[in-house]
Amino acid sequence: MSAGKSGQRPLVRVRGLRKSYGGTLVLDGIDLDVREGEVTVLLGPSGSGKSTLLRCVNHLEKPDGGFVEIDGEIVGYRQDGARLRELRPRLVTRQRAHVGMVFQQFNLFPHMTVLENITDAPVAVRGLPRKQAVAHARELLARVGLDGREDSYPRQMSGGQQQRVAIARALAMEPRLLLFDEPTSALDPELVGEVLNVMQDLATSGMTMIVVTHEIGFARKVADTVVFLDGGRIVETGPPADVLTAPRHERARAFLTAVL
Amino acid sequence: MTQHDLSGPATAAPGPPDPAPPPPGPALHTAAGDKELLSARLVPLRHPGQWASAAALSVLFAMLVNTIVTNRRFQWDVVGDYFVRGSIMHGLELTLWLTAAVMASGYLLGIGVAAMRLSHNPVLRGLAFGFVWLLRSVPPLVQLLFWYELASLYPRLSVGVPFGPEFAHFKTAHLFSGILAAYVGLTLDVAAFSSEIVRGGLLAVDPGQREAARALGMGDGRIFRRIVLPQAMPAIVPASGNLLIGMLKATSIVSVIAVQDLLYSTQLIYTQNFLIMPLLMVATIWYIILTTLLSVGQFYVERYYARGSGRDSRAGRPPARGLWQIARGNLPLFGRTRTDLAGLS
Numbered sequence: 001m002s003a004g005k006s007g008q009r010p011l012v013r014v015r016g017l018r019k020s021y022g023g024t025l026v027l028d029g030i031d032l033d034v035r036e037g038e039v040t041v042l043l044g045p046s047g048s049g050k051s052t053l054l055r056c057v058n059h060l061e062k063p064d065g066g067f068v069e070i071d072g073e074i075v076g077y078r079q080d081g082a083r084l085r086e087l088r089p090r091l092v093t094r095q096r097a098h099v100g101m102v103f104q105q106f107n108l109f110p111h112m113t114v115l116e117n118i119t120d121a122p123v124a125v126r127g128l129p130r131k132q133a134v135a136h137a138r139e140l141l142a143r144v145g146l147d148g149r150e151d152s153y154p155r156q157m158s159g160g161q162q163q164r165v166a167i168a169r170a171l172a173m174e175p176r177l178l179l180f181d182e183p184t185s186a187l188d189p190e191l192v193g194e195v196l197n198v199m200q201d202l203a204t205s206g207m208t209m210i211v212v213t214h215e216i217g218f219a220r221k222v223a224d225t226v227v228f229l230d231g232g233r234i235v236e237t238g239p240p241a242d243v244l245t246a247p248r249h250e251r252a253r254a255f256l257t258a259v260l
Numbered sequence: 261m262t263q264h265d266l267s268g269p270a271t272a273a274p275g276p277p278d279p280a281p282p283p284p285g286p287a288l289h290t291a292a293g294d295k296e297l298l299s300a301r302l303v304p305l306r307h308p309g310q311w312a313s314a315a316a317l318s319v320l321f322a323m324l325v326n327t328i329v330t331n332r333r334f335q336w337d338v339v340g341d342y343f344v345r346g347s348i349m350h351g352l353e354l355t356l357w358l359t360a361a362v363m364a365s366g367y368l369l370g371i372g373v374a375a376m377r378l379s380h381n382p383v384l385r386g387l388a389f390g391f392v393w394l395l396r397s398v399p400p401l402v403q404l405l406f407w408y409e410l411a412s413l414y415p416r417l418s419v420g421v422p423f424g425p426e427f428a429h430f431k432t433a434h435l436f437s438g439i440l441a442a443y444v445g446l447t448l449d450v451a452a453f454s455s456e457i458v459r460g461g462l463l464a465v466d467p468g469q470r471e472a473a474r475a476l477g478m479g480d481g482r483i484f485r486r487i488v489l490p491q492a493m494p495a496i497v498p499a500s501g502n503l504l505i506g507m508l509k510a511t512s513i514v515s516v517i518a519v520q521d522l523l524y525s526t527q528l529i530y531t532q533n534f535l536i537m538p539l540l541m542v543a544t545i546w547y548i549i550l551t552t553l554l555s556v557g558q559f560y561v562e563r564y565y566a567r568g569s570g571r572d573s574r575a576g577r578p579p580a581r582g583l584w585q586i587a588r589g590n591l592p593l594f595g596r597t598r599t600d601l602a603g604l605s
Contacts, residue, residue, distance in 0.1 A: 058475060060471060060474065060475065089479070089480060090479065093474075093477050093478070093479050094477065096474065096475060096476075096477045097476075097477030099475070100475070100476075101472075101475035103468060103471070103472060103475075105466075105468050107466075107468040107469060107471065107472035108472075109469065109472070109473075109487055109491075110491065110568050110569065111490045111491055111565075111567060111568045112568070113568075120476075120486065121473075121476035121477060121478060124478060124482055124486075125476065125477045125478060125479075153567070153568035154568070155568060155569065166472075169476070170475075170476075173476060173477065179475075
């Protein structure tokens with residue numbers, strides 16, 4: 001697990017993370033490092049805890065044990081001697097502003113135009129002047145290939161376009177880390193490619209990303225690390241060339257045969 | 261030669277008898293009579309029952325108008341005399357602003373109660389539940405009289421340590437005038453009912469919206485005002501229109517504590533001159549006018565909150581049909597276009 005150069009502290013450190021819902025253990029002691037600029041892809045059968053792990057990283061779910069640390073700061077808690085005390089919502093909100101998230105169902109705000117979707121949080125949360133936020137939003141839209149769609153409403157766009165707006169919206173907060181929760185699972189097959197291309201561009205530009213996906217091709221091409229989860233544990237982790245071509249764990253092998 | 265496909269490849273136009281040469285592929289099966297089918301005219305389903313019932317209703321409506329106009333016992337001349345009389349106008353004014361004030365403060369309170377009801381804080385939740393339970397149980401009439409007669413229940417109110425020494429006290433007599441009692445009582449009533457309407461609307465908003473806003477680092481207050489509430493509005497507005505129009509007329513119960521609203525002003529006149537029906541007609545016509553205006557207003561509010569809900573790309577404008585087109589489309593026999601038939605019948 002402890003891979004290579006240990007000198008530089010990883011951007012994200014997950015240690016001993018546990019979470020259960022009403023008696024069923026969903027995460028059973030997860031340890032994970034994500035280094036700055038790296039892309040980590042989480043794979044695993046449904047119910048293996050990938051999405052829950054992702055949602056714990058920006059504290060949309062409260063863990064039952066263990067901790068997540070981003071840039072040296074514990075997420076959602078404050079250390080007080082032998083205790084981790086839960087932070088007030090206001091402080092958690094401040095931490096989240098540095099972690100962007102892209103959802104399976106896009107979750108764009110349907111009553112706002114594309115431009116309002118992208119500029120609302122930067123203006124309200126980061127206090128960016130509106131003019132600057134709009135200029136930045138236009139750049140981001142161009143970057144995801146949607147320049148000129150500022151005044152559209154989300155429902156007037158295809159799923160692939162909506163997801164690209166959602167990515168632009170997350171980028172507008174200038175996050176240090178981007179989380180993707182099955183970003184292409186709700187898309188028609190012919191629209192998957194346009195979203196994956198944008199994600200690949202982001203990876204190339206050095207964005208740190210944690211991606212839950214079933215797109216093995218994307219994992220092979222873009223991921224620095226592939227993590228395979230099963231039953232709330234990490235059963236295999238390493239560079240895609242190893243994990244995807246020669247999985248050692250039997251569950252990972254079965255899963256890969258099923259999806260490929 | 262096994263397919264039975266009548267529509268033919270890509271050229272389903274009924275006009276030209278000679279279709280373009282078929283694309284390469286297996287030859288299509290041809291049945292006798294295909295030509296006739298292709299050139300046949302499409303006849304939409306007729307609705308003779310709608311026409312017959314519309315005609316019958318028109319006759320009944322004409323009879324209704326006729327009897328209302330010609331029955332002299334309605335005394336329309338008296339109605340005309342009193343319609344814009346000073347005391348009636350004062351009553352109308354009071355009804356209008358009491359309704360507006362009660363609805364505005366009632367809804368402000370109601371939105372707060374709804375938010376409390378959905379909060380994570382069990383104390384707030386319990387408080388909101390108790391408020392709604394109590395206020396919905398007490399008849400508004402009893403509430404009005406309770407506030408008006410507060411002095412007889414609690415002649416003295418004091419400020420101090422609970423069950424301990426008191427620092428100050430004051431008499432409650434004349435604390436509540438009739439109009440203040442009406443305002444407080446009806447506001448609390450509206451708050452209780454509107455909070456349930458608002459809560460229903462808030463629950464209808466996709467939880468993913470809240471999550472996305474949280475992931476963007478928005479605070480709870482902003483998420484509520486900017487993300488959740490606007491999306492709850494389409495579900496809230498129709499029921500609120502109902503409550504508003506209901507309250508417009510429900511304000512007439514203030515007559516029991518001698519507040520002169522529209523209806524009570526007419527009552528004061530007809531108890532003296534016994535022209536009961538004409539004066540009730542005066543009040544009724546005013547209520548009809550106000551309700552009509554409010555319904556029109558509701559239409560535009562609904563259209564505003566429907567922005568972004570359509571798929572047509574005219575820069576997010578809501579369905580382009582205005583009030584008039586929709587009203588006309590719903591009248592029998594008038595202006596029923598194909599699109600109206602598709603949408604409304």
